[in-house]
Amino acid sequence: MITADRKPFEEIKESVKDYEKIMVLGCETCVAVCQAGGEKEAEILASELRLAFGNEGKKIEVNDELVVRQCDDEFMADPAFLEKVKEADIILSIACGVGVQHACNYFNRVIKDKPIRVIPGLNTTFMGANIDVGLWEERCLGCGDCVLEKTGGICPITRCAKSLLNGPCGGSSNGKCEINKELDCAWHLIIERLETLSELDRIKPIEMYKDWRSSHSGGPRKRVREDLRL
Amino acid sequence: MRAAKRVAYTKKLLDEVGLGGERLDFFHIAASEAPMFAETVKIMTERAKELGPNPYRIKLQQESKKDKE
Numbered sequence: 001m002i003t004a005d006r007k008p009f010e011e012i013k014e015s016v017k018d019y020e021k022i023m024v025l026g027c028e029t030c031v032a033v034c035q036a037g038g039e040k041e042a043e044i045l046a047s048e049l050r051l052a053f054g055n056e057g058k059k060i061e062v063n064d065e066l067v068v069r070q071c072d073d074e075f076m077a078d079p080a081f082l083e084k085v086k087e088a089d090i091i092l093s094i095a096c097g098v099g100v101q102h103a104c105n106y107f108n109r110v111i112k113d114k115p116i117r118v119i120p121g122l123n124t125t126f127m128g129a130n131i132d133v134g135l136w137e138e139r140c141l142g143c144g145d146c147v148l149e150k151t152g153g154i155c156p157i158t159r160c161a162k163s164l165l166n167g168p169c170g171g172s173s174n175g176k177c178e179i180n181k182e183l184d185c186a187w188h189l190i191i192e193r194l195e196t197l198s199e200l201d202r203i204k205p206i207e208m209y210k211d212w213r214s215s216h217s218g219g220p221r222k223r224v225r226e227d228l229r230l
Numbered sequence: 231m232r233a234a235k236r237v238a239y240t241k242k243l244l245d246e247v248g249l250g251g252e253r254l255d256f257f258h259i260a261a262s263e264a265p266m267f268a269e270t271v272k273i274m275t276e277r278a279k280e281l282g283p284n285p286y287r288i289k290l291q292q293e294s295k296k297d298k299e
Contacts, residue, residue, distance in 0.1 A: 009246040009247075010246075044243070048243060048246060048247050051247040051248075051249065051286055052246065052247040052248055054286050054289060054290070055247060055248045055249065055285055055286045055289065056248070057289055
């Protein structure tokens with residue numbers, strides 16, 4: 001899932017201080033699972049803003065709304081919801097960066113008579129897995145050319161600090177990475193896993209340089225499924 | 231202990247909104263420790279007196295009075 005952290009409250013407060021009608025817009029998918037931007041977090045943030053501005057004697061109206069996915073038109077197409085969006089002076093989206101951009105584009109595409117301001121309440125962090133209660137770790141960089149079949153299901157692009165394809169490097173010590181002694185050396189993990197699978201031969205061939213054009217280095221990417229297009 | 235962590239989180243929220251995290255606290259007191267319970271209640275009562283009423287509630291009451299006038 002995409003993980004995110006809420007921006008510091010002071011930063012959020014500063015970004016909405018000039019508006020009277022604020023809508024905190026939660027997203028029920030990834031950021032709800034990582035407890036940064038779901039229903040509960042939208043309610044808490046709306047309450048915090050009401051209390052903080054109220055405490056300063058400022059009259060504002062803060063409502064919270066929730067959509068299933070802000071990165072998909074169909075979940076925001078409800079006319080009653082769009083009417084509420086139109087009434088707000090600003091939309092404080094607590095979706096990931098994708099959701100914020102998509103909601104902003106969608107609202108301004110379908111609401112013609114008023115420009116809609118959408119600002120982020122979260123800092124989007126990474127694509128990761130829920131490792132333990134309250135713990136998420138980065139697992140995929142979305143490089144567009146997956147090598148997991150060669151590396152025992154452990155991604156060297158994401159989990160090796162140098163994204164090495166032929167590791168480990170000289171900085172690996174007792175299974176830990178030189179950049180941080182808390183961080184597992186991805187190549188140590190890969191070799192251990194392949195040993196367990198009796199597949200160490202998989203890493204014998206030298207991997208040539210990676211073609212990064214399929215990653216973000218090749219510019220913003222687009223995915224088209226012609227069979228699904230209308 | 232999860233409750234202690236949640237109280238710490240809520241104290242942070244209270245600080246952020248300007249109401250003061252010290253209005254809320256978490257103590258470990260066994261059922262058999264009645265004197266400690268009484269002492270803790272005294273501590274929190276004294277603290278509440280020092281802090282005074284919730285500033286937001288005072289503002290709301292003032293606004294409500296103004297509206298009635």
